[in-house]
Amino acid sequence: MVQSKQNEKTSTATRERSNSKEEGASRKGKRMSGARAVIKGIEEYGPEVVFGIIGGAIMPIYDELGKSEKLQHITTTHEQGAAHAADAYARVTGKPGVVFATSGPGASNLMTGIANAYMDSSPLVGFTGQVPTPLIGQDSFQEVDVRGMSDPVTKHNYLVMKPKDIPSTVREGFHLAKTGRPGPIVVDLPKDVQTGELSWRESDAGFEEFEGYEAEIEVDEKAVEEIAHGLSAAERPVVLIGGGVGQAGASKELMELVHDLQLPVTSSLMGLGSVDTRDPHFIGMIGMHGSGPANKAVAKSDFLFAIGTRLDDRMTGNVPEFAPKAKIAHVDIDPAEMGKIVQPDIPVTGDAKRVLTLLKGLTEGGDKERTGWWNEIKGWFKKYSPDTENGGSVLKPQKVVETLNDLTDEDTIVTTGVGQHQMWAAQFHDFSRPEQLITSGGLGTMGFGFPAAIGAQVAAPGRPVVSVTGDGSFQMNIQELTTAVREELPITIVVLRNGSLGMVRQWQQLFYENRLVETLIDEGTPSFARVTEAYGGKGVTVAKKGELRSGLEEALNYQEGPSVVECLVAPEENVFPMVPAGAANEDFILGEDDA
């Protein structure tokens, strides 16, 4: 929001500058090809690094990309990898990520990545080549209806039919991606539109007012007062945060509120790191694999302050039994989230930072001890603390994550795929910065983590990047080892190898009478250490608990390229606590015998 305003200013400045520079030509604008206009648009409004794969219908754009001195391009091995990398790049930098793909299969390969960005509200802009306009609709070679395909998974999309529309479309696309509730944008560009000519006038690329789109919604201050009053008056308040807090840059304001009022705070998977998970006020993650204290506290709470979250089904469990005793205040930037799943008593649409700042002014000095409530929560901590120590020399996956946590600091970025390893990473690793955990929350995309690590490492070259993954997830995009080796990215991949699609196997054990249909995948799965060596990276295998620390250290210290630590973990381990699907959060189970 504030960002967009600054952009308006910069662009006005640019406009004035270029007018004075090009003088006579300025009125007519600068002649250029559509392809050059795309690149120029990205140079002006987009990131410095873009991801993608070249192909026939996007060659004019790549030809211009090759001439650009401002943009760096990373070629991935599969378009899905490029989309995840650009998504993670956006999450780490806070700038929109950019991905290129050619028409047809190039574009359709992007779709999982775009859907992933959509579900996690990540600002991703995809530029796809399209067959020339006269060939559209004829089932031409490598033609697919990109606009139609991407409709359900984009915040907005474009099929640009005239070169002259490129400047405004590119600018609008970036503006839409990053403002309001961020989300992916797709710009489909027929090849003849890329090769056609246009005049780039600065005024074409600008827009005074964007009709039909409201990036910033004014916060209802009366409702915020109600929240302040509710928080102060409550005996058993709980704060519940989601990814929106970090996206709004409001972590600091959140922690101040939590400290000022001595509030217990829980978080969605996406919110981990926006709240410092090491803070004593943090009571663990909420939801299906949330902590005992968090799920108990929300169930017993009399005032729930949910902010920057869409209260999704993995978080609420059975909705009528979600925070049944609580007055619920729900803050989100997207008006459509109000009442979509949970009907709040106090709905507030707006930016999380704005709301938290307003709250600070209203709650100062409202310190309340709430010893009874905290004692109750501490009791749940004692009762439901996980034990990762027993099991002798057996290598437990939870222990792998714990040890990794010991060996890394808050600079480290952790990415994950989806499944058991993801939940263990969420449960046993500390996060204290919003971009420290990059994970696929909404779509649950197996294979997200490793290409995301590539995007994160490119975005933050100086920071350690670790991809915690499983043997199922890793192989869904293992081909990107090529990219990591080529770009010499020192990513550490920690594979929790349990020989199965573990989360589904866990469900089979618990809810399908242990019929393990098609979930045991070890046969045929290669040695990840040796595969990585073959690609040109470093491979380490850890088979016993005793080798764990040194194995992880060896990989973390390797800086020449990607390294893999293949951990042969106890295959029978499952993720607990667990709220069975459709149950109330409070009715979590703690083990197989509990089901």
Added chain:
Amino acid sequence: MPEEEQLHPLTALVKNESGVLSRLSGLFARRGFNIDSLAVGETNNPDYSRMSITVKGNRDILDQVVKQLNKQVDVISVKDLSETSHVERELSLIKVHAGIENRSEIIELTDIFRAKVADVGKDYVIVEATGSADKVEALEDLLEEFGIEEIARTGRVVLERAAKKKSKKT
């Protein structure tokens, strides 16, 4: 007790561009919204189209439909006209089986409903009926007895009457 499902007329001003209708009708389908009728046409400003949407559902569902529509970049404004004074019309072309023996009877019915005869053939009459959906359906019911061969309906179009008080709802 679940609130009764009612029909709610919505009017939306949208950008008159290709792909908009597909995106919005896709939105209804994928969000599971129950749309009773949908009609679109260009407005006096060719940059915009007006969409008349009749939604079936309770208040909560209606609320979500309005919000999800509003969220779309191509949608300029959405208004729920359930509790606002508005004009609602539907046009129906009804091809009725008609020989010489019952033609005049059909024309009489058409007159009573202030409908028009749009075309007459050797063994059929096409009746053009305009009005509220209820009126059009009532005429259809009466014509049924002569044997309706085909029907084409526009779906409801709605327009707000001069707003005395501006409703806060968009």
